[in-house]
Amino acid sequence: MNIQNARRWAPRGKRVWLMSALALCVASGVRLALHPFLGPVMPGVAFCIAAAMVEYFFGLIPSLTVMLLGLGIADFLFVPPYGHITIVTRDDVVLAISYPLVTLSTITLIERLRRAQFGAEMIAAVALSRYEMLLRADNERALSRRVVDETHRLVRHLPHYHDAIILLQAVDRDAAQGAKEMAPGRLFANAHPDDIERLQRGLQPGRHRVRIGSGDGMHKLVECICERFTTHAGEFLILRTVE
Template structure:
């Protein structure tokens, strides 16, 4: 991947130049404090270190400025005759050759390393963004597949076990499911000419084939709790009395909302 912005890793603004000036002052103070010990030896080492540090934190332009100004300060203060730039001898030539050469090599190496580091960070950020996009798309695909599976399961429940269906209740429906006719729209007449599997009672409740055969108190109890699982309800028999019957409440999560279906086990 070709990254054009890798060369723009360094921060910009007056802060970089302020630190460049402070590094020159600090390098001059360090070299001046060591001057009684070193004398004319290594006049530019402190400025070379200062330029390398500025390059690492603030980039190429401030570092080259520190190197250039440091060369003048080192030649003026720490190369004999001290305090005189008009006199030019072998010490000046040595400083003019060795100090810029070493400093430029160090600066260029640091610049390349910093660009490579910044490029790696940019590539990692792009890869992270792409991974998040792919992960989000994969999650949406899985969610859509789950909704489709739940809708198909709901349709099979309404068609294959309609003779055992007691009721279907819509919970947290979408605006479409707020319409009393929305639940039948999920499971329209499967076979042309047949009656619908449910009839609307309003408020998201649809009555099934066995709704009238179940004791009203049991229906109210199940609707109050409305949790998936096994239930015991009283079913009206042909003799006119009620007997306990096993029922099962299931939950279906579809794009139209959540639906609870209560059906008889036998």
């Protein structure tokens, strides 16, 4: 796959040029330190290594700059006659041909590898982003199916247990106490006022015991169950007696 932005992998800014200048200075210092031992042998190796490292970390333009400046420094300081550029010798010609050839080959290879690496990273990032989008879409579809199923369950639940419902409460997640609105059921008027007050303060899904009044004015303790339903309109708690 051809990535158009692959050539823009290299960082930019002042730091790039400062580090390139530092690499050039380090290469010059190392070659100067080794000059008493090497003499005119391999005058451009240190600068070739510096240009390759700059290419790997900072890109093509800084590495070419280091290569050209390194060529001038190597020819001036490490090719006899040292410190003179007025005389062109065979060593100058050899350096001017071999050093750019080797350095350019190395830089070109590293540049191609870095572009390929950057392109692969971009493809991986795009693939990960699309995978996350698919996961979110699947989660949304799953939630939608769950809400639809809960709505259908609520629709079936209300007619079936119509006579056993004590109250129906809408739940507000943002409210401090959780309750938003309460609707009475068929048995709401027969429930003991203390139990109604307790349930209004904090109704939770699960089993409850509620005192239900009978025809003779007495209250009987009845097992009840509270169920939660999540629908498109929100969440609801339904408290009903257990058959």
